[in-house]
Amino acid sequence: xxxxxxxxxxxxxxxxxxxxxxxxxxxxxxxxxxxxxxxxxxxxxxxxxxxxxxxxxxxxxxxxxxxxxxxxxxxxxxxxxxxxxxxxxxxxxxxxxxxxxxxxxxxxxxxxxxxxxxxxxxxxxxxxxxxxxxxxxxxxxxxxxxxxxxxxxxxxxxxxxxxxxxxxxxxxxxxxxxxxxxxxxxxxxxxxxxxxxxxxxxxxxxxxxxxxxxxxxxxxxxxxxxxxxxxxxx
Amino acid sequence: xxxxxxxxxxxxxxxxxxxxxxxxxxxxxxxxxxxxxxxxxxxxxxxxxxxxxxxxxxxxxxxxxxxxxxxxxxxxxxxxxxxxxxxxxxxxxxxxxxxxxxxxxxxxxxxxxxxxxxxxxxxxxxxxxxxxxxxxxxxxxxxxxxxxxxxxxxxxxxxxxxxxxxxxxxxxx
Numbered sequence: 278x279x280x281x282x283x284x285x286x287x288x289x290x291x292x293x294x295x296x297x298x299x300x301x302x303x304x305x306x307x308x309x310x311x312x313x314x315x316x317x318x319x320x321x322x323x324x325x326x327x328x329x330x331x332x333x334x335x336x337x338x339x340x341x342x343x344x345x346x347x348x349x350x351x352x353x354x355x356x357x358x359x360x361x362x363x364x365x366x367x368x369x370x371x372x373x374x375x376x377x378x379x380x381x382x383x384x385x386x387x388x389x390x391x392x393x394x395x396x397x398x399x400x401x402x403x404x405x406x407x408x409x410x411x412x413x414x415x416x417x418x419x420x421x422x423x424x425x426x427x428x429x430x431x432x433x434x435x436x437x438x439x440x441x442x443x444x445x446x447x448x449x450x451x452x453x454x455x456x457x458x459x460x461x462x463x464x465x466x467x468x469x470x471x472x473x474x475x476x477x478x479x480x481x482x483x484x485x486x487x488x489x490x491x492x493x494x495x496x497x498x499x500x501x502x503x504x505x506x507x508x509x510x511x
Numbered sequence: 512x513x514x515x516x517x518x519x520x521x522x523x524x525x526x527x528x529x530x531x532x533x534x535x536x537x538x539x540x541x542x543x544x545x546x547x548x549x550x551x552x553x554x555x556x557x558x559x560x561x562x563x564x565x566x567x568x569x570x571x572x573x574x575x576x577x578x579x580x581x582x583x584x585x586x587x588x589x590x591x592x593x594x595x596x597x598x599x600x601x602x603x604x605x606x607x608x609x610x611x612x613x614x615x616x617x618x619x620x621x622x623x624x625x626x627x628x629x630x631x632x633x634x635x636x637x638x639x640x641x642x643x644x645x646x647x648x649x650x651x652x653x654x655x656x657x658x659x660x661x662x663x664x665x666x667x668x669x670x671x672x673x674x675x676x677x678x679x680x681x682x683x684x
Contacts, residue, residue: 280605288514293624300520302622305555306673312628312683313653315644319570319602320615320630321684325581326574331539361515374527382524386562400527436522444568444615445684449626451519468624469517478517499516 281322284445284502285361290471299464301425317445324443327370329404338373338401338415347397347416349378351492354452354480355412358405358439361503365409372438373401373413380419389421414492420459432459432466441501452497453479518625525564525619526585534584536567536596541578543597547666548614548631548659551591554622555674559590564619566626571599571612598633604643611638611645613657618671627681631659631669644682653680 295307339347354373358366376382376399379391383398397416405411420430434451441447453460460466460479469475477500486494532538537545548567552560563586574580584592599612612633617626632639639645639658648654656679659669671679 291514292517293519295624295627297624300622300624303624304622305558306560306620306622307624308627308678308681309555309674310678310680312681313648314683315647316605317684318604318610318643320568320610320613323570323574324568325579327579359513361513363513372528374524376524382527384524384527386523386526398527402528436519436525438521438528444617447566447617447626448516448518449521449525449619450516451522465519465624468519471517474514474517477513478519500513502515 281317281319282504283317283322284443284504285506287502291469291474293468294470297464297468300468321445322443324440324446327440332370332402334403335401336403336413338397338399338413341401342398343396345396347377348394349397349416351414352417353412353414353486353488353492353494354435354497355410355483355486355494356497356499358409358411358441358499358501360441360501364503365405365407366441366501367405367407367409369405369440369442371403371405371411373403373415373435375399375415375435376418376421378416378419380421391419391421412486417454425464430459430462432457432463437499439499439501446501448499448501450499451478454495455479455482520621520624521564521619523562523621526562529583529585531585533582534592534594536579536582536594539577539579541572541597543572545595545665546598547593547595548669549591549593549662549666550659550669550671551589552586552618552671552673553590557675559586560620560673561586561588561590562621563590563592565592566617566619567594567596567614568617569596569599569614571602572597601638608643609638609641611636611642613642616669616671618673627673628684629671629679629681630657631667632657633667634658634660648680656680
């Protein structure tokens, strides 16, 4: 059996440091020791395959809770998932979760004094098509306070979970909205050192995704790790 | 070309996507040697980490319609996770090597800007002494942080310390 082709290491600065002091909860949780370097094996270069039959998609978060319409500004989020070589990642599962329009999660741990919406649970699941494209309909989430520091507010965001083709390509991240004044103040967003990598977490308003008389559209393209050596820049 | 998208913390509200049945990898009817993999996650103060997202992946037995190979579990108020799965067998390593049976683990949590990865091997497995990863770890105490012990027949425990005394050896994969 030939050796699997490994996924490339992350480019320095493009991923957040586990030790991010401005985000206080990292203080007692980041490992002090550098991770042990090891070659990727079949364990890391393979991964789960989720079938829509067993893991049914649910792409309209404005209607998937009770069937009644959720309150808030309706949005469409769409994009393409590719690898670092620009190849689409087809048929991969994407999980999303978010606060409602008032900035409140339908979660017992969220005690923010903002109303829940009985028609908005804030959870969705979609799969990319053969070209790596996905889309879902939701409500623009609200900003909300958190106890990290005095008067701390999280910028408006949607949580995303991606699998890709392998254990090594797993990614959990957050999508932000353009023009949010809270971005400059947020230690989680700013925990990504490279400004270009950081800015790619901000979705782009997109008139082509926007549907007339229905919802504003935002584009959020995501790149998962690619395999093999880094190609030479052209 | 573009570099991989940056990670962000999974945060405290990821339970919205939790499905408790995912902690049982045998739920689709898989047959084989069922085991329980459990453990407690602790922080740098030794305090348990409840509400943590623990994911496992194993390349053996091969994933199929009856066995997803992947599981996800929450940690309870005591910081403890619990999976039901099938005991993996040996897996090919690089070159002509053989890897001892193991399960890959990734932990996401509030306070972790990205997932951290480790492995659970099985104490007493004859292949552990020649496993390429285990034998690449010089310090026996560190190596031991990747080896689950048997609490009872078929019940394997791997406690995980994110930081500090007895800190788990995490893997750069």
